[in-house]
Amino acid sequence: MDQVTLDGRSRLSLADDRPHAVVIGSGFGGLAAAIRLGARGYRVTVLERRDTPGGRAAVLRQDGFTFDMGPTIVTAPFLFEELWRLCGRRLQDDVTLRPLDPFYCIRFDDGETFHYSGDPEAMRAEVARFCPADVPGYERFMRLSDITCRIAFEQLGHVPFGSWTDMVRVIPDLLRLRLHRSVYATVARHITDPRLRAAFSFHPLLIGGNPFTTNAVYSLIPALERRWGVYFALGGTGRLVQGLVSLVADQGGALRHGTDVTEITVANGHATGVRLASGEHVAADIVVSNADAAWTYRHLLSAHPRWRWTDRRLARARHSMSLVVWYFGTRRRYPEVAHHTILMGPRYRGLLDDIFRRRVLADDPSLYLHRPTATDPALAPDGHDAFYVLSPVPNLAGATDWHTQAEPFRQRIARRLSETLLPDLERQIVTSHMITPLHFRDELCSVDGAAFALEPRFMQSAWFRPHNRSEEVAGLYLVGAGTHPGAGVPGVLCSARVLDAVVPRAVPV
DSSP: OEEEOTTSOEEEGGGOOSOEEEEEOOSHHHHHHHHHHHHTTOEEEEEOSSSSSOGGGOEEEETTEEEESSOOOBOSTHHHHHHHHHTTOOHHHHOOEEEOSSSEEEEOTTSOEEEEOSOHHHHHHHHHHHOGGGHHHHHHHHHHHHHHIIIIIIITTTSOOOSHHHHHHHHHHHHHTTTTSBHHHHHHHHOOOHHHHHHHHOGGGGGTOOTTTSBGGGGGHHHHHHHHOOEEETTOTHHHHHHHHHHHHHTTOEEESSOOEEEEEEETTEEEEEEETTSOEEEOSEEEEOSOHHHIIIIITTTSOOSSSOHHHHHHSOBOOEEEEEEEEESSOOTTSOSEEEEOOSOSHHHHIIIIIIOOOOSSOOEEEEOGGGTOGGGSOTTOEEEEEEEEEOOTTSOOOHHHHHHHHHHHHHHHHHHHTSTTHHHHEEEEEEEOHHHHHHTTOOGGGOSSSBOOOGGGSGGGSOOSBOSSSBTEEEOSTTSSSOSSHHHHHHHHHTHHHHSOOSSOO
C-alpha cells in the first residue's frame, strides 16, 4: 500500500524493509522522538489526532494574527540544534532565534517592576534596587542554581531512570545540595525580600509545579536561562514545529493527521502496533507514545493487565494545575509593553494554595502576558498587536464549571490588564479566542485537564515518574511532559533524547 510522506510524495512502504516505529502524537516530544528514531535506522510513522502538528505547541491563525498556543520561548537551544545535526542540517538555516533582553518583566501588585535578564551585573543591580542586603544571598542562590543545573540537567536530564538503583545513586548529591526542600524554601534561605522571593521561585509554574511543594531540583531553571539564554523564534514557536516536521520528511518518515489512536496492541507482552478509531491496525516493531502518560496507560492500554501504572495508582497521582489562555489582537500597538510580562497578584502563597490544594478559582489571579509582536511585528496586521495572557488555574479535579465561568473570568482578566498595562483594552480588541482546562482534557487528552501532565513533586520525579521505557509492555516507550525528566520544552526534548539509551538501533553499527 502507498504511504504518503510529509512532503506529499508517495513511496511504496513495502520496499522499505527498515523496522517500523509508530509515534503517537506530534508535539515536540513526538517529533524529536521521530527524528532520533529515524537517525537510528527506523522507518517512522507519526500519528496525530488533530488536523495540525505541534500538540501543545500548535498555532492559531485568526483574522490575520498568528498566535502560538503553547510554549513561547526557547531555552537550551542546543537541544534543537542537535536534532538538526542528526539530519545533516543547521537550525539557523530554517529558524531564526532572537535573544530576549530582558527575559521577562515581573510587575508586582504595588506597581514595581523587576527586569529579569541573563546579565549578572544588571541582575545584581535589580536585586539591590529592591533590597541591597539581598545581593549576597542572591549570588549564593545563583551558585546553587548553577551546580544544580550541571547535575540535574546536564548530567542526568537525558539519563533513563529505569531502575531504583539509578535513584539511589543520585540521592547523596540531592541531600548534599539540600534539594529535598521546596524551591521556595531554598530561595527563602538566601533572599529575604518577599517580592524577590517570588521573582526567583515562580519558575516551577512554567512546568506545572507549585513552588512551595516542588523540590529544589527545579531551582536549576534560573541558571539554565542565564547560561543558554532565552529566545523567541521569529514567526513564532510554530516555525520550530514546521522545521521538525521537515526533518522527519527528509528521513522518509510519514505524518498522518486526523488519526485517532484508540489502543496500543500487545501480543505476548510486546507492543505490536496501534488500533485507530477507524478500526485500522497499524503494525509496528516499537511504539512511542507522546500522548499524556497517564492517558496512555489508562486508555490506550486499558485492555492490557498492568502491575505498576494501574487505574488505582493513576487515580491517586497528583496532576499539574491547568491554564486559562486568552489569545487576542488589538487594533493599536502598545509599544511600552515588553515581550514577556508577569503580573503578580496581591497574594503569592495564598493564590497557589487556591490552585493546587483547595482547587478553587481565585478572584485575584497572577497573569503571564505574551506580546510576540514586540519582537516580530509580522505576527499581526500592520499597526496591530498580538497577545496571549495566561492564568494558572485549578485542574478539573476542582469544581469550577468552565461552561459558565470562562467568560466572567476572561472579563476579570481584561479589567486587570486595562488597569495596569493595556489601557482601553476592551475597545481595542479585534480578534479573540480562549481555551480553558476543558481544552486540555478534550483536545489534548490530558487527564484532569492538567496543562503539564503529572505535577513535579519528589515522589513523582525521576524513577517515581512513568519511565521512558515502559515497565508494562516491551517495545513501548514514552516521551513528553508526563515521563522523565518532565514538562517544559527542554524537559520534553530531553525525554526524546533518553530514547538513544533505551531503544535498540534498528541497524547495528
